[in-house]
Amino acid sequence: MLTISAAEVDRALTFPGLVETLRTAFREGAVQPVRHHHTVERPDGAASTLLLMPAWTDFHAAGRSAGGHIGVKIVTVSPDNNAVGKPAVMGLYLLLDGSTGEPEALIDGQRLTQWRTACASALAASYLARDDASRLLVVGAGALSPFLAKAHSAVRPIKTIRIWNRTPANAEKVAADLRAEGFAASAATDLDAELGQADIISSATITTTPLIKGTLLRPGTHVDLVGGFTPAMRESDDDAVMRARVYVDTRAGATKEAGDILQPLASGVLKPQAIVADLHELARGQKEGRGSPDEITLFKSVGAALEDLAAGIAVYKALRG
16 A cells, blocks of 8 residues: 655646546546535534545446445544644545455545645636636635645636735745746735636635625636535625526535535525536536626535545556556
């Protein structure tokens, strides 16, 4: 069994390559039960969240009788970790042989998640963002933010990247790191002003108070919502939902866990039939993406085990020798 570090994941993957790997994965499908989501109460701080995300090759759909893989990601989200200098999100990915169950690889789950999450957003943007989208706004300066910037830049001709965070110094650090890699990135201080200028807005926060205000979005904007993963978390307001054509990564996940979808569904602002498509339908050509240059599109992801499986297989194949 290979033990694969974050640095090895970085060497194994490219953003354009993983976007196409995910496109194929969503087209072909996999068996992916809705993830297990457990709250771990703590007496001395904020509760942690335990996520278990299994998936395996759909032999029937693929027309196979052998081969394939089984994978499961184990993730913990501990909000208080920031106070002790540790990442809030921890995780491992276990990849198994699909026929024998033999362990094949244990992969750094945080890095795999960063890659697959960002590339799933970029995959959605390949259908939903304008072809000429050049100005990217990243809301939030956590560990995922540079991955989102690079992934979106792999599918659209991004010329300028703006990073906004409640703590400006954190935004500047992300921007500086991106500049060191050759991206035209800078920190932003006025979020509302930036919302009205961006072609793509990619938000990765755990806010419960919406930051993306629909009245400020200009025609043609694509909104990519990544951060909220519970019904209480919400990054966009009702106006954003009402003005946009709404898409999700998976209907089962987004309509069960995502506050950006659940809350407007509960209030009637969003009707179930108004969710235009998920990534399976887009990748298979069953539903259309952006229909005109002026429409606003909104994509909500909560993560799908299929993405981890596809990324984990790609890493394993690249490194097994």
